[in-house]
Every structure is written in structure tokens, then in C-alpha cells.
Amino acid sequence: MVLRAKKKSSSNSVSRSLGKRELGKMYRNMLRIRQFEEKTDELFMGGRIKGAVHVSIGQEACSVGVCSALNQNDAILTTHRGHGHSIAKGTRLKEMMAEMLGKSTGLCKARGGSMHIADISKGHYGAHSIVGANMPMAAGMGLAYQLEGKGRVAVVFFGDGASNQGSFHESMNLCAIWKLPVIFFCENNHYAVSFHVERSTSVSDISVRAQGYNAPGITVDGMDVVSVYEATVQAVERARRGEGPTLIEAKTYRFFGHSRGDPQFGPYRTKEEVDEWRKRDPLLLTEKLLSLTKAQKKIHLDAVKKEMKEALKFAESSPEATLESALEDVFA
Numbered sequence: 051m052v053l054r055a056k057k058k059s060s061s062n063s064v065s066r067s068l069g070k071r072e073l074g075k076m077y078r079n080m081l082r083i084r085q086f087e088e089k090t091d092e093l094f095m096g097g098r099i100k101g102a103v104h105v106s107i108g109q110e111a112c113s114v115g116v117c118s119a120l121n122q123n124d125a126i127l128t129t130h131r132g133h134g135h136s137i138a139k140g141t142r143l144k145e146m147m148a149e150m151l152g153k154s155t156g157l158c159k160a161r162g163g164s165m166h167i168a169d170i171s172k173g174h175y176g177a178h179s180i181v182g183a184n185m186p187m188a189a190g191m192g193l194a195y196q197l198e199g200k201g202r203v204a205v206v207f208f209g210d211g212a213s214n215q216g217s218f219h220e221s222m223n224l225c226a227i228w229k230l231p232v233i234f235f236c237e238n239n240h241y242a243v244s245f246h247v248e249r250s251t252s253v254s255d256i257s258v259r260a261q262g263y264n265a266p267g268i269t270v271d272g273m274d275v276v277s278v279y280e281a282t283v284q285a286v287e288r289a290r291r292g293e294g295p296t297l298i299e300a301k302t303y304r305f306f307g308h309s310r311g312d313p314q315f316g317p318y319r320t321k322e323e324v325d326e327w328r329k330r331d332p333l334l335l336t337e338k339l340l341s342l343t344k345a346q347k348k349i350h351l352d353a354v355k356k357e358m359k360e361a362l363k364f365a366e367s368s369p370e371a372t373l374e375s376a377l378e379d380v381f382a
């Protein structure tokens with residue numbers, strides 16, 4: 051059976067598990083991701099970022115909702131669309147922006163770029179651009195954490211498209227039979243490049259696939275950071291108790307194209323469809339939950355803009371990574 055997240059609220063808290071202060075922090079973090087990605091997109095379109103860029107604008111409630119339920123030494127593994135997950139897990143904007151711009155001060159000394167960023171100090175074990183490749187890695191990390199016995203968990207982010215890869219099914223099965231502390235978090239943004247989920251996927255709720263592996267599956271509103279957070283808290287508790295994996299599917303939407311080579315609307319979707327989803331922008335929904343006034347919103351925005359300005363200044367004034375440095379830190 052698919053579990054659906056319940057809406058919980060009381061007068062002085064946003065939900066049973068979340069006060070306004072914590073939600074305010076989540077809002078700030080979603081805003082940081084939005085601002086970072088808007089700037090990244092602008093820099094890419096201006097030819098300042100090499101390679102490919104996939105922004106997650108519209109999906110911020112997923113990254114922030116999940117990472118807010120984790121400890122720093124819990125792990126995440128992410129995808130080609132991973133900026134939000136990195137920032138939500140605690141990666142600093144300065145080194146991240148430097149990485150985008152190919153600078154020597156970048157988080158991975160410019161070897162990762164947008165699609166292959168990692169920040170082990172924050173428990174971020176990499177963005178992986180091969181669709182579905184991060185799931186067997188998460189199973190391996192889950193096994194390591196089980197053997198270690200310190201209660202750490204690994205969360206693997208993936209898309210609706212990736213849920214059709216064999217690696218998803220193999221990894222779910224292995225995690226289930228060995229009761230590994232792994233959370234499979236599927237961001238169902240309804241498209242794999244231009245291919246609608248209904249054309250690629252045999253079920254309408256991807257979470258039902260957990261049944262095939264005797265694990266719990268839950269579908270949540272991926273535009274609502276509280277629902278994502280609460281589902282993740284439950285999955286984390288279960289994993290720490292040694293009861294094995296959970297599959298969480300968050301129904302969400304990317305407001306921009308697949309990558310910046312892809313026009314925002316069509317030919318595979320309409321402007322009307324995008325506009326409809328934009329009405330449920332996770333930032334707007336959270337502003338409502340917090341009853342933010344115009345002045346309060348401005349305080350958040352000014353603080354984030356200041357941080358972004360500093361990050362950009364740091365990145366732009368850093369030296370370019372040299373060709374010779376590409377051979378540093380390699381094992382063979």
C-alpha cells in the first residue's frame with residue numbers, strides 16, 4: 051500500500067515535528083539554492099561556465115526537506131541535478147561557485163564542475179551523472195554503515211527516469227534483504243529529458259515499487275518542504291533502528307528545461323503546464339506557512355543576495371585551475 055503523508059498543523063507550530071524557527075531556516079536554505087541556481091544559469095548562458103548545467107529550480111523543497119532531517123555525518127549521493135542537494139547538505143556557496151567557474155579554489159579544484167561535485171566533509175559523496183549509477187554506491191555505503199554500527203544513514207537522490215534503471219531494482223532488493231540503512235529518494239519531476247513519466251513508467255506512484263522489495267514506500271507532495279521533511283524523518287528513524295530501506299517518492303516539477311540546451315517550454319510541455327506548477331512554487335508555499343510579511347521576505351532575500359555576492363566575488367577573483375593540476379590527487 052502507498053502511504054500518503056498526512057497534513058499536520060497546530061496554531062503555534064507548522065507541524066508536530068517542526069516549529070516556525072526550523073521552517074524559517076529551511077525557507078532561507080531554499081532561497082539560497084534558488085538564488086545560486088539563477089545565477090549559475092545566467093553565467094552558463096553567458097558562456098562563463100563550461101560543460102553542462104542542470105538546475106533544480108522548482109524542486110528545492112526536496113533537497114532541503116531531506117537534508118534537514120540528516121546529521122552531517124549521514125551521507126547523500128546525488129545526480130546531474132545536484133546543486134540543491136549540495137547546498138542543502140551544507141556546502142558553502144563560495145567554493146561551489148568557484149567550482150562552477152573552473153577555479154583552483156573550487157570545491158573539487160575544478161575537476162567536478164556542475165555535474166560531478168562532491169564535498170566529503172559535509173557527507174556529500176558526489177553528484178553522479180550516469181543515471182542510476184549512484185544507487186549501488188548507496189547500497190555499498192549502507193553496508194559500510196551497518197558494519198560500522200554508528201547509526202549513520204545514506205540517502206540517494208534520483209529521478210523518475212532513473213527509477214526504470216536496473217540499478218534501482220537491484221539496489222532496493224539488496225538493501226531490503228540485508229536491512230541496510232539507505233533511503234531511496236525519488237524526485238518525480240514528471241520528465242526524463244523530454245519523456246513524460248506516464249510514457250516511461252509502469253506505475254503512477256513510483257513508491258508502490260517498494261512493495262516488490264518488502265519495504266515501505268511513501269508518496270509525498272514534493273513542493274511542500276514539511277511533507278518531505280516528515281517523511282524523511284520517519285525513514286531515517288527506521289534506518290537507524292536497523293529496519294532497512296524506505297522508498298520516498300516526491301511529486302515535484304522542474305520550472306526550467308532539462309538542461310540549458312533545452313527550451314523552457316515545449317515541444318514536450320506547454321507554458322500553461324509550467325504556469326500551473328509555478329502556482330505551487332515551494333518558496334511561495336513556505337512563505338504562506340510562515341505568514342511572511344513583505345519586510346520579512348526582504349530580510350531573507352537581502353541576506354541571501356549578500357552571501358551570493360560574496361561567493362561570486364570569491365570565485366571571480368580566484369585563479370583559473372591549471373591544466374597541470376588535473377594530474378594531482380590521482381591514484382594511478
Ligand SMILES: Cc1ncc(C[n+]2csc(CCOP(=O)(O)OP(=O)(O)O)c2C)c(N)n1
Nearest residue numbers: 131179180181209210211212239241242243
Ligand atoms: C545511463 C544513462 N543514460 C542516459 C543518460 C542521459 N541522461 C541524462 S539525464 C537523463 C534523464 C534523467 O531523468 P530523471 O532520472 O527523471 O532525472 P531528471 O533529469 O528529471 O532530474 C538522461 C536520459 C545518462 N546520463 N546516463
Ligand SMILES: [Mg+2]
Nearest residue numbers: 209210241242
Ligand atoms: Mg525526472
